[in-house]
Amino acid sequence: MLLNLRLTMESGQPPEFLWQRRGSRYFRMLETRAELWQEGGKLRYSGCSHEYVRRMLRLGDELEEIYGVLCRDEVLSRAVRSFRGLRLTLSDPWETLVAxxxxxxxxxxxxxxxxxAIMGMAGGRMPAPEVLVEAELKHARLGFREKFIRRSAAMVAEGALYGIEKLDFQEAKRELMNLPGVGEKVAECVLLFGYGFLEAFPVDVWIARAMRHYFGVAPRRIASFAERWEPYQGYAQQYLYMLAREELKP
DNA sequence: CCCCAGGTTGTAG
DNA sequence: CTACAACATGGG
Known part of the structure; x- marks a missing residue:
C-alpha cells in the first residue's frame, strides 16, 4: 500500500486542520479519541474503524494508475517523483465546509x-450546524469569516447540504455556491475533499501561479486545460499545489 | 509602513 | 461582462 501519511496529513487538506500531530502520530476526537500513525511503512490506527481510515485516506485509489495519467507531462512527473505516496483525503462535508x-x-x-478553536468549544468535535449558529465565536478570531460561517451554518441546519452527493459535479457546485462565503474555489474544495469528486480542480493563488508559470495558462483557461488530467484533476491539483509551494515561493 | 495568505462579495465602469 | 477595493487577522 503506497502511502506517505505525513505528506497526506500535512498537505493543506482538511485532515491538516481537523487532526493534530503529536510526534509522528495524528489524533482527533471522533466518537472517542482516534489516532493514526505509520510504523515501518505500515499504517496503524486506534479509536476508529478500518473502514473509516480506508475512506478518509482513500486507500482504494490506485495511485499507480493515477500517476500514469498525471505523468503525461513533465511538470506533474516531477511532482509525482517528489511527493510519491501523497493521497487525496475524504472528510465529513460539514467539517470540510467549515474548514x-x-x-x-x-x-x-x-x-x-x-x-x-471552533472544535475546542465542543470538546474537540466539530459543532453541529445548529449549534454553531448560536455559538459565541469571538474567541476563535475568525475575522470577517465569522458571519459567513454563521450564515452558512444556518442554511446547512435547514438542509442546504442534503442530497448534494447525489448531484452531478456542476449541479453540486452550483448548490454549494448558494452558501454565503462559498465561491468557486471553496465550492471545489468541498466537492473534492468533502464529497470525493475527483474532477474538481480548486484554483487558489498557488495553483494560479503554477498554471501560469509551468504551462503559460491564464486563469480563465485553467479548468479546460486541467481536462488533460481527466478523470483525476483533483489529484493533479494537489500535486501541483505541493510542487508550487516548494518551487515557486515568492 | 508594506505585502501576503488554499477568496468572496459588493460596487463601479 | 470585467476590474477592484474592502474585508479581519497574523506573519514576515
Whole structure:
C-alpha cells in the first residue's frame, strides 16, 4: 500500500486542520479519541474503524494508475517523483465546509488555529450546524469569516447540504455556491475533499501561479486545460499545489 | 509602513 | 461582462 501519511496529513487538506500531530502520530476526537500513525511503512490506527481510515485516506485509489495519467507531462512527473505516496483525503462535508470557510484569504497555520478553536468549544468535535449558529465565536478570531460561517451554518441546519452527493459535479457546485462565503474555489474544495469528486480542480493563488508559470495558462483557461488530467484533476491539483509551494515561493 | 495568505462579495465602469 | 477595493487577522 503506497502511502506517505505525513505528506497526506500535512498537505493543506482538511485532515491538516481537523487532526493534530503529536510526534509522528495524528489524533482527533471522533466518537472517542482516534489516532493514526505509520510504523515501518505500515499504517496503524486506534479509536476508529478500518473502514473509516480506508475512506478518509482513500486507500482504494490506485495511485499507480493515477500517476500514469498525471505523468503525461513533465511538470506533474516531477511532482509525482517528489511527493510519491501523497493521497487525496475524504472528510465529513460539514467539517470540510467549515474548514474552507476559514481558509478564505488566510493561510494554513491560521486556518488550523481557527478550525481548532471552533472544535475546542465542543470538546474537540466539530459543532453541529445548529449549534454553531448560536455559538459565541469571538474567541476563535475568525475575522470577517465569522458571519459567513454563521450564515452558512444556518442554511446547512435547514438542509442546504442534503442530497448534494447525489448531484452531478456542476449541479453540486452550483448548490454549494448558494452558501454565503462559498465561491468557486471553496465550492471545489468541498466537492473534492468533502464529497470525493475527483474532477474538481480548486484554483487558489498557488495553483494560479503554477498554471501560469509551468504551462503559460491564464486563469480563465485553467479548468479546460486541467481536462488533460481527466478523470483525476483533483489529484493533479494537489500535486501541483505541493510542487508550487516548494518551487515557486515568492 | 508594506505585502501576503488554499477568496468572496459588493460596487463601479 | 470585467476590474477592484474592502474585508479581519497574523506573519514576515
Amino acid at each position: 474552507f470557510l476559514c481558509s478564505v484569504n488566510s493561510n494554513i497555520p491560521r486556518i488550523k488555529r481557527c478550525v481548532q
